[in-house]
Amino acid sequence: MILILNPDAGEESQEYKQLMAHLAAMPGIKTRVHVEHGTEQTLREIHLIGNTKALDIADMQGLPCVDRVVRVSQEYRILGRHKDDQRPTHFEYNGVRFGQDTLHVFAGLCAVDNREHVEKMMRALKENGQACTRMGAYKPRTSPYAFQGHGKNCLPYVFELAGKYGIKVIAMEITHESHMEEIAEALHMTGDPTGVMLQIGTRNTQNFELLKIVGRQTRMPVLLKRGFGITLDESLNAAEYLASEGNRNVVFCLRGMKTNMGDPHRNFVDFAHVPVVKRLTRMPVCVDPSHSVGSRAASSDGIMDMMHVTAQGVLAGANMVLVDFHPEPSQALVDGAQALLLKELPYFIEDVQIAREAYLKRVELRRQQS
Numbered sequence: 001m002i003l004i005l006n007p008d009a010g011e012e013s014q015e016y017k018q019l020m021a022h023l024a025a026m027p028g029i030k031t032r033v034h035v036e037h038g039t040e041q042t043l044r045e046i047h048l049i050g051n052t053k054a055l056d057i058a059d060m061q062g063l064p065c066v067d068r069v070v071r072v073s074q075e076y077r078i079l080g081r082h083k084d085d086q087r088p089t090h091f092e093y094n095g096v097r098f099g100q101d102t103l104h105v106f107a108g109l110c111a112v113d114n115r116e117h118v119e120k121m122m123r124a125l126k127e128n129g130q131a132c133t134r135m136g137a138y139k140p141r142t143s144p145y146a147f148q149g150h151g152k153n154c155l156p157y158v159f160e161l162a163g164k165y166g167i168k169v170i171a172m173e174i175t176h177e178s179h180m181e182e183i184a185e186a187l188h189m190t191g192d193p194t195g196v197m198l199q200i201g202t203r204n205t206q207n208f209e210l211l212k213i214v215g216r217q218t219r220m221p222v223l224l225k226r227g228f229g230i231t232l233d234e235s236l237n238a239a240e241y242l243a244s245e246g247n248r249n250v251v252f253c254l255r256g257m258k259t260n261m262g263d264p265h266r267n268f269v270d271f272a273h274v275p276v277v278k279r280l281t282r283m284p285v286c287v288d289p290s291h292s293v294g295s296r297a298a299s300s301d302g303i304m305d306m307m308h309v310t311a312q313g314v315l316a317g318a319n320m321v322l323v324d325f326h327p328e329p330s331q332a333l334v335d336g337a338q339a340l341l342l343k344e345l346p347y348f349i350e351d352v353q354i355a356r357e358a359y360l361k362r363v364e365l366r367r368q369q370s
């Protein structure tokens, strides 16, 4: 059970102390306080853990400071959607709103290779009205001999160029806690010209210690990739690890499942789960067509499979698209075969827009039926 307190319920107030004393006296119930500092107000939630079945909603509603009571109907207590749960399904970061009602394209380099390519990418994004990108500095690779990413050495120029071209949010994978500190330091050194959404890759979805450490910082939001060989429930629990440590600004990313059943695609595309994740949780949902499909193959209509699955995800209500582009795919150090070309960026954005408009029309049509 979650008690959502009045926005003005300060820790120092008599009512708050009364409430906490009352809860402490309840047998078999433990409390955990979650504080969320918003731009306008601080919201406090008290999570009651233990045998809460016997508690009466109306009684709890009557306690001092309590604004609303939510009975937790599933495991993901913080990020999940529960019955009569009015908690927000969006957050704001560096001036960009991420919600279950918005859509952002994060087109960019799978791996940063050099300054020239980063600049070409960022310039193209600006020319096409984009404020978000992806830039891989730390690359988890199958072979220990493969290029592992430039790491912290590339961060200063990546961030400076992002500032120069008005990029507000960069999705950047980290594979170790030290990367988080390197990113924070480079942002500080360059004068905070941009924002970073920390990406947890599919190989680390159940790296619980990493999740806990990343969840303990609340400055940067997190893009959590679904684990490629675990159930959806297990991946959603991984997201809950981040929130349980304090960071609930989490976007959940579908990126396909590892199985031969999806051949010839690199992974079995799982974008049918977009509405499922939006129903079960309050997280915005991202789709990654590049790592799902893994090639530029096109169907007889001339449209690349990557574009088809992107449209399918967006048509189903996806809130973010993470997609690999490269100015010179033949020179890319990672995943060149699945990169889209800079000249394809306007086409990609327009194709996504068509799917988005169709989705919004579908929502409106459904609204008229009810």
Ligand code: PEP
Binding pocket: 110, 136, 140, 173, 200, 201, 202, 203, 225, 255, 288, 291
């Ligand atoms: C990536 O986005 O660069 C990546 C490695 O993705 P995933 O973790 O989904 O394989």
Ligand code: MN
Binding pocket: 110, 291, 334, 335
């Ligand atoms: Mn990649």
